[in-house]
Amino acid sequence: xxxxxxxxxxxxxxxxxxxxxxxxxxxxxxxxxxxxxxxxxxxxxxxxxxxxxxxxxxxxxxxxxxxxxxxxxxxxxxxxxxxxxxxxxxxxxxxxxxxxxxxxxxxxxxxxxxxxxxxxxxxxxxxxxxxxxxxxxxxxxxxxxxxxxxxxxxxxxxxxxxxxxxxxxxxxxxxxxxxxxxxxxxxxxxxxxxxxxxxxxxxxxxxxxxxxxxxxxxxxxxxxxxxxxxxxxxxxxxxxxxxxxxxxxxxxxxxxxxxxxxxxxxxxxxxxxxxxxxxxxxxxxxxxxxxxxxxxxxxxxxxxx
Amino acid sequence: xxxxxxxxxxxxxxxxxxxxxxxxxxxxxxxxxxxxxxxxxxxxxxxxxxxxxxxxxxxxxxxxxxxxxxxxxxxxxxxxxxxxxxxxxxxxxxxxxxxxxxxxxxxxxxxxxxxxxxxxxxxxxxxxxxxxxxxxxxxxxxxxxxxxxxxxxxxxxxxxxxxxxxxxxxxxxxxxxxxxxxxxxxxxxxxxxxxxxxxxxxxxxxxxxx
Numbered sequence: 001x002x003x004x005x006x007x008x009x010x011x012x013x014x015x016x017x018x019x020x021x022x023x024x025x026x027x028x029x030x031x032x033x034x035x036x037x038x039x040x041x042x043x044x045x046x047x048x049x050x051x052x053x054x055x056x057x058x059x060x061x062x063x064x065x066x067x068x069x070x071x072x073x074x075x076x077x078x079x080x081x082x083x084x085x086x087x088x089x090x091x092x093x094x095x096x097x098x099x100x101x102x103x104x105x106x107x108x109x110x111x112x113x114x115x116x117x118x119x120x121x122x123x124x125x126x127x128x129x130x131x132x133x134x135x136x137x138x139x140x141x142x143x144x145x146x147x148x149x150x151x152x153x154x155x156x157x158x159x160x161x162x163x164x165x166x167x168x169x170x171x172x173x174x175x176x177x178x179x180x181x182x183x184x185x186x187x188x189x190x191x192x193x194x195x196x197x198x199x200x201x202x203x204x205x206x207x208x209x210x211x212x213x214x215x216x217x218x219x220x221x222x223x224x225x226x227x228x229x230x231x232x233x234x235x236x237x238x239x240x241x242x243x244x245x246x247x248x249x250x251x252x253x254x255x256x257x258x259x260x261x262x263x264x265x266x267x268x269x270x271x272x273x274x275x276x277x278x279x280x281x282x283x284x285x286x287x288x289x290x291x292x293x294x295x296x297x298x299x300x301x302x303x304x305x
Numbered sequence: 306x307x308x309x310x311x312x313x314x315x316x317x318x319x320x321x322x323x324x325x326x327x328x329x330x331x332x333x334x335x336x337x338x339x340x341x342x343x344x345x346x347x348x349x350x351x352x353x354x355x356x357x358x359x360x361x362x363x364x365x366x367x368x369x370x371x372x373x374x375x376x377x378x379x380x381x382x383x384x385x386x387x388x389x390x391x392x393x394x395x396x397x398x399x400x401x402x403x404x405x406x407x408x409x410x411x412x413x414x415x416x417x418x419x420x421x422x423x424x425x426x427x428x429x430x431x432x433x434x435x436x437x438x439x440x441x442x443x444x445x446x447x448x449x450x451x452x453x454x455x456x457x458x459x460x461x462x463x464x465x466x467x468x469x470x471x472x473x474x475x476x477x478x479x480x481x482x483x484x485x486x487x488x489x490x491x492x493x494x495x496x497x498x499x500x501x502x503x504x505x506x507x508x509x510x511x512x513x514x515x
Contacts, residue, residue, distance in 0.1 A: 029327075030323070086420055087364055108425040110425055
């Protein structure tokens with residue numbers, strides 16, 4: 001018998017907050033969270049086996065195409081999706097826009113994504129997430145971004161990837177950076193951990209916890225550019241515990257089949273035979289973008305660091 | 306960390322791993338001295354000594370049980386008399402009637418359960434349990450938890466939250482609306498381990514003399 005709490009203690013959180021917020025995120029493991037823009041898509045996602053939906057007005061590919069300021073979605077649209085499905089409903093707020101977050105909490109959205117996909121509202125501060133009862137998920141490109149978000153109260157971390165491109169290369173880069181930085185902390189003495197903590201601008205206890213346990217103290221998911229079942233399995237094999245799919249499903253030729261296929265590819269992420277089976281005859285994936293052709297100001301991942 | 310016990314004679318618990326928090330269950334079972342095996346295909350069901358149906362999204366699990374052609378094999382395992390523990394979504398899968406919305410289930414437990422019966426995630430949290438069998442002060446973490454609204458047959462209620470049954474047992478089936486794998490010391494998982502160990506060992510086949 002162990003007397004250790006199954007949910008790790010994170011500095012600044014009460015045990016109860018942790019178990020309720022991180023416990024919620026843990027229930028999504030091994031699943032697929034799908035971006036949906038209306039009730040019909042939400043129902044397709046639920047019927048296909050999504051473990052949650054992300055309600056938003058435009059998928060990242062369209063946000064990218066349309067330009068302009070992208071904000072939290074119309075409450076009516078979110079409420080309609082909450083009514084239409086029984087799985088958890090998440091929604092996005094702009095980085096630093098704590099009022100949009102207060103609105104989503106009052107609507108009892110199950111999880112809030114403080115997302116670089118929307119136009120940031122604050123160039124210096126992220127939302128102070130601990131006072132909220134609703135769990136937050138935040139994006140990261142590396143360990144520093146992940147731990148700063150956790151220190152602000154995020155209960156789940158996802159890679160940023162480069163949303164709306166259908167190109168998984170950035171999500172891979174971010175997951176590899178995160179995992180190798182976690183490994184580099186192994187066996188370091190207190191002095192080194194203290195220096196790292198100062199560099200990353202987080203409490204030493206948080207860095208020491210990661211060094212000892214060799215993982216993040218909250219669930220670690222992947223997002224940004226996943227377009228095929230193989231992409232989803234790739235992110236799982238690189239260390240993700242679940243996958244967000246944005247434009248990849250409803251911008252493809254056959255969303256229903258693709259949604260089902262990606263759900264199976266996450267459950268059987270180590271079984272290439274299942275991947276072959278689900279990848280057959282899937283139709284056209286979303287059109288991808290070579291990220292190196294994008295000008296610097298169109299990169300979403302460099303928002304909110 | 307999930308260190309599976311090294312005891313080669315320890316019973317093997319199959320943990321349904323289609324989706325959900327099977328990892329915390331594996332850690333809790335290992336802490337109780339049991340070996341675990343993740344179940345994703347029918348072939349992995351053979352020779353397990355017990356089964357765990359974890360929390361997660363019951364609709365996702367239902368979908369995958371059908372797609373993976375696991376619905377019938379798992380149903381047979383559930384009827385085989387081996388000890389079974391089901392939590393949250395797992396309890397929904399075992400119930401006789403599921404409401405909000407109604408969905409397919411195995412009907413192993415004669416009760417009615419309402420999905421998300423305590424509300425959305427905003428209403429999730431840790432609550433006191435009233436129980437004669439759990440250590441005093443044991444709490445339960447309820448996450449978008451199902452609510453048992455009616456019992457239709459012989460079901461033993463082992464714990465209640467504000468009057469509602471939240472931990473029930475029928476024969477070899479133990480089911481919780483909350484998440485015992487997230488509780489310090491894992492008292493419910495320990496109770497399940499006792500159920501597994503109390504079962505008479507299968508008699509080894511020694512072969513006929515002629």
